[in-house]
Amino acid sequence: xxxxxxxxxxxxEGIRLKPVAAAWDDVLRALQVALQEAEAxxxxxxxILEMGERELSKSELVTLRTILDQFDMELWAVLSDNDSTxxxxxxxxxxxxxxxxxxxxxxxxxxxxxxxNALLVERTLRSGQSLSFPGHVTLLGDINPxxxxxxxxxxxxxxxxxxxxxxGALGDESACICALELAPSQLRIAGHISRAPDDRRRxxxxxxxxxxxxxxxxxxxx
Amino acid sequence: xxxxxxxxxxxxxGVGKTTTTANLGLGLAMLGERVICIDADIGLRNLDVMLGLxxxxxxxxxxxxxxxxxxxxxxxxxxxxxxxxxxxAAQTRDKNAISVSDMKRVAHEAAExxxxxxxxxxAGIEQGFRYSVTxxxxxxxxxxxxxASVRDADRVIGLLEAxxxxxxxxxxxxxKPDLVRRGEMLDADTVLDLLAISLLGIVQEDPNIxxxxxxxxPVVLDDHSIAGQSFRNVARRLRGxxxxxxxxxxxxxxxxxxxxx
Ligand SMILES: Nc1ncnc2c1ncn2[C@@H]1O[C@H](COP(=O)(O)OP(=O)(O)O)[C@@H](O)[C@H]1O
Ligand SMILES: [Mg+2]
Numbered sequence: 001x002x003x004x005x006x007x008x009x010x011x012x013e014g015i016r017l018k019p020v021a022a023a024w025d026d027v028l029r030a031l032q033v034a035l036q037e038a039e040a041x042x043x044x045x046x047x048i049l050e051m052g053e054r055e056l057s058k059s060e061l062v063t064l065r066t067i068l069d070q071f072d073m074e075l076w077a078v079l080s081d082n083d084s085t086x087x088x089x090x091x092x093x094x095x096x097x098x099x100x101x102x103x104x105x106x107x108x109x110x111x112x113x114x115x116x117n118a119l120l121v122e123r124t125l126r127s128g129q130s131l132s133f134p135g136h137v138t139l140l141g142d143i144n145p146x147x148x149x150x151x152x153x154x155x156x157x158x159x160x161x162x163x164x165x166x167x168g169a170l171g172d173e174s175a176c177i178c179a180l181e182l183a184p185s186q187l188r189i190a191g192h193i194s195r196a197p198d199d200r201r202r203x204x205x206x207x208x209x210x211x212x213x214x215x216x217x218x219x220x221x222x
Numbered sequence: 223x224x225x226x227x228x229x230x231x232x233x234x235x236g237v238g239k240t241t242t243t244a245n246l247g248l249g250l251a252m253l254g255e256r257v258i259c260i261d262a263d264i265g266l267r268n269l270d271v272m273l274g275l276x277x278x279x280x281x282x283x284x285x286x287x288x289x290x291x292x293x294x295x296x297x298x299x300x301x302x303x304x305x306x307x308x309x310x311a312a313q314t315r316d317k318n319a320i321s322v323s324d325m326k327r328v329a330h331e332a333a334e335x336x337x338x339x340x341x342x343x344x345a346g347i348e349q350g351f352r353y354s355v356t357x358x359x360x361x362x363x364x365x366x367x368x369x370a371s372v373r374d375a376d377r378v379i380g381l382l383e384a385x386x387x388x389x390x391x392x393x394x395x396x397x398k399p400d401l402v403r404r405g406e407m408l409d410a411d412t413v414l415d416l417l418a419i420s421l422l423g424i425v426q427e428d429p430n431i432x433x434x435x436x437x438x439x440p441v442v443l444d445d446h447s448i449a450g451q452s453f454r455n456v457a458r459r460l461r462g463x464x465x466x467x468x469x470x471x472x473x474x475x476x477x478x479x480x481x482x483x
Binding site: 124146147 | 377
């Protein structure tokens with residue numbers, strides 16, 4: 001993903017957006033595509049824009065906001081080392097520092113302290129109910145047919161999965177899905193999709209699914 | 223003391239909500255309870271037909287809500303049980319004729335006059351569903367042992383939980399013992415495992431139900447009907463009696479042939 005014009009990363013504070021391409025138009029175009037691809041995940045989220053040294057003009061900020069608006073997303077903070085960018089952000093009422101409890105540095109998913117970007121939920125997701133979270137999700141309950149979990153990180157279900165799970169929804173191919181009983185209608189990891197095998201009635205056992213050789217493979221979880 | 227308001231709902235249409243309302247209304251009346259059945263399926267009324275009361279309707283619930291009649295005038299008395307009433311739906315209007323607060327008011331007024339108010343809810347999860355479940359003390363979810371119906375029931379239960387509405391109990395309708403035995407139909411345990419709410423009754427498939435409904439004489443009135451027995455038991459469980467679940471049995475050949483009297 002090194003050449004992406006923009007990177008997106010889900011964290012507990014919000015979705016961290018970092019422009020990479022030199023041209024703002026390229027950044028916006030790539031952003032639009034990325035948001036559309038995982039719309040259910042991003043919709044309604046709040047965004048932390050990481051500008052680094054880069055200068056952000058008023059018009060750039062406004063155009064970014066119009067795109068985020070389409071997805072009901074809120075530009076919440078702008079992090080920058082550039083004085084002019086900080087002034088611009090403040091002029092628009094945006095915070096330029098995160099609240100103390102939130103880590104300033106971009107937390108690497110793997111090295112993040114346990115719990116910092118994970119969500120623990122105790123309930124059953126029934127048909128039509130959806131849970132999305134930028135980090136890892138642990139669900140104590142079932143996912144019924146027609147229910148879904150969308151997570152930026154891993155998904156662990158202490159229960160039966162008969163609905164849809166999307167792990168690594170922001171593009172993390174190393175994400176995995178674990179469940180006590182995996183009989184989902186569909187699993188997704190990053191951009192990969194696997195449908196339930198048609199021979200359903202398999203013996204129930206805990207399984208872990210991850211990407212191997214470009215395919216989602218489920219194995220006994222021991 | 224105000225009566226208990228029970229809404230019969232399902233999500234999916236055609237699973238047996240109206241059949242259940244008619245049979246439970248009569249079943250409770252047979253036990254001596256004062257019952258008012260409200261047909262909330264505005265525009266598609268048929269509880270009156272199932273109860274055999276369609277010829278007696280003068281005013282309906284929308285007439286009452288709009289102030290064109292008194293509550294008592296919109297209540298049609300049953301011909302068999304003087305303590306059973308039907309409040310019919312309007313046939314020429316649609317769901318927008320009633321608001322959530324209208325239905326709440328009507329249901330609570332009815333509850334002052336009865337031991338049980340049964341609300342037969344329309345299919346779907348829109349306006350008609352909302353105004354039907356809002357006043358309820360208990361929601362009876364009717365489902366068939368069939369994937370689409372169970373999924374809709376699950377959706378409805380999820381909405382009830384999320385909105386903090388009344389607790390839900392389950393009636394599994396149209397189960398066919400032969401098919402279940404051969405593994406060709408979902409069994410009650412599978413349905414219960416998924417929906418995870420308490421079970422109030424299981425009603426078998428019974429061809430007499432259709433005939434009985436068309437005649438306005440629901441099967442609950444028929445001592446020999448297996449489905450009728452199930453509805454009588456559900457009525458008793460609703461009153462808090464501890465009635466064991468009847469074993470699933472296939473109707474005998476004779477019952478199949480002579481069942482429809
Ligand atoms: N247990 C049953 N056995 C056979 N037919 C049934 C049973 N329950 C309902 N039916 C039939 O299914 C149809 C739909 O029932 P109805 O009560 O009108 O459903 P709803 O009110 O949920 O739309 C009717 O024709 C009815 O006679
Ligand atoms: Mg009906």
